[in-house]
Amino acid sequence: MAADFTTGRARKAARGLAAYAEGMSAETIAADYLRGRKFTILAQRLRTAAGEIDLVAANKRLLLFVEVKSRASLYDAAFAISPRQSKRLLDAAALAMALNPDWLRPQTRFDAILIAGTQIQIIEDAIRAD
Numbered sequence: 001m002a003a004d005f006t007t008g009r010a011r012k013a014a015r016g017l018a019a020y021a022e023g024m025s026a027e028t029i030a031a032d033y034l035r036g037r038k039f040t041i042l043a044q045r046l047r048t049a050a051g052e053i054d055l056v057a058a059n060k061r062l063l064l065f066v067e068v069k070s071r072a073s074l075y076d077a078a079f080a081i082s083p084r085q086s087k088r089l090l091d092a093a094a095l096a097m098a099l100n101p102d103w104l105r106p107q108t109r110f111d112a113i114l115i116a117g118t119q120i121q122i123i124e125d126a127i128r129a130d
Contacts, residue, residue, distance in 0.1 A: 026070035027054050030113040033120055039064065042103055048095040051088035055113075056096060056103070063105040065093045067127065070115040077114035078123070086127045 031041050039057040046053040055066035067089055071077040089110060097103060112126035 026115045027068050029115055029120065030066060030068045031055055031057075033113065033122070034064070034066070042100075043096070046092070046096060048092040048099075050091035050095050051085075053089060053092050053096060058103060058105055061106050063097075063103055063108045065089060065096075065108070065110045065127075067110075067112045068115065069112060072116060074114045074116045074119055074121050077116055078112070081112060081126070089127055090129055 027044055031044060034041065034055065034057045039059050041055060041057050043053065043056040046056055053065055054068040055064070057064040057066060067081055067085070069077040069080045071080055093108075093110070097108075109125055110127035112123040114121045114123065
């Protein structure tokens with residue numbers, strides 16, 4: 001019985017590590033995508049008391065908070081952002097802006113970058129406070 005418990009725990013840990021590695025890979029792809037569009041990456045996997053922000057990027061006029069989702073299809077990725085997760089992102093962004101006033105730009109936007117294999121799609125204004 002103990003062996004089954006240990007094996008189950010090991011499988012869960014292995015799945016967690018695989019998901020972490022996939023998430024890091026997707027975030028790296030998303031960061032490169034934004035750099036190609038002349039954005040500077042200000043933070044990656046930014047942890048706040050309200051939650052984690054996958055990417056924070058900016059150009060001269062726009063501050064972007066980005067949620068990155070990688071799934072088997074872009075459709076699945078698009079539906080992977082829950083209302084609860086959206087609220088956490090908004091709350092985390094408010095904290096990040098308060099702690100980093102030099103990040104402020106004339107405009108702020110919350111985007112989602114979806115990744116499925118070699119496909120990438122950006123959804124501008126994917127998350128709104130209203």
